[in-house]
Amino acid sequence: MIDHEKLTTRRARIGDLSRLLELLADDNLGKNREAIGSSEACYVLAFNAIDSDINQYLLVGELEGSVIAMLQLTFIPGLSRRGALRANIEAVRVDNGLRGQGIGSWLICSKLSCWLVNAIVVWFS
Numbered sequence: 507m508i509d510h511e512k513l514t515t516r517r518a519r520i521g522d523l524s525r526l527l528e529l530l531a532d533d534n535l536g537k538n539r540e541a542i543g544s545s546e547a548c549y550v551l552a553f554n555a556i557d558s559d560i561n562q563y564l565l566v567g568e569l570e571g572s573v574i575a576m577l578q579l580t581f582i583p584g585l586s587r588r589g590a591l592r593a594n595i596e597a598v599r600v601d602n603g604l605r606g607q608g609i610g611s612w613l614i615c616s617k618l619s620c621w622l623v624n625a626i627v628v629w630f631s
Contacts, residue, residue, distance in 0.1 A: 508569065508607045515613065518564035518576065523553055525573045526564070529599035567600075567613045574601040575609050 518526060524542075527549065531540035541549075556562040556578070567575035578597040584590055600609045 508604060508609060510608070510612050512569060513574075513609065513612060514568045515565055516568065518553075518557075518566045520550070520553055520557070522566060522573055523549060526553075526566075526576055529573075529576050529601065530597065532599065532602050565613065567609060569604075574604055575599060575613050577610075577613055 527540050527542055530536045531542045553564075556564055561581040561583070563579040563581075565577050565579060566573045576597065576599050577595055580594040580596070582592045582594060584592060595614060598610050598614065600613075
């Protein structure tokens with residue numbers, strides 16, 4: 507079992523792109539959808555669009571400096587509930603050899619919840 511104290515998170519960087527594609531392709535749907543190791547412009551364009559959008563956040567989880575997990579967070583501003591800001595979490599992926607150890611849950615619950623509170627405070631400031 508992984509010691510969650512050894513896990514860290516950070517914003518994804520363009521240099522992570524090939525690893526992110528590996529994680530996305532490592533399931534039954536993704537293996538036929540993604541181009542692992544690709545340098546196709548569509549992936550670079552998509553990464554840059556996400557990275558430059560203040561309502562998007564690609565989060566990676568690391569263990570000893572290696573990317574082992576990821577997720578994409580999208581903030582959705584709305585009019586209802588007095589302009590409530592909602593969030594959509596998608597593309598949660600964990601390295602195949604590390605699944606079943608609570609890393610995906612850790613990524614969402616332990617780190618993301620604290621980050622979300624701070625981001626929402628800043629967004630509404």
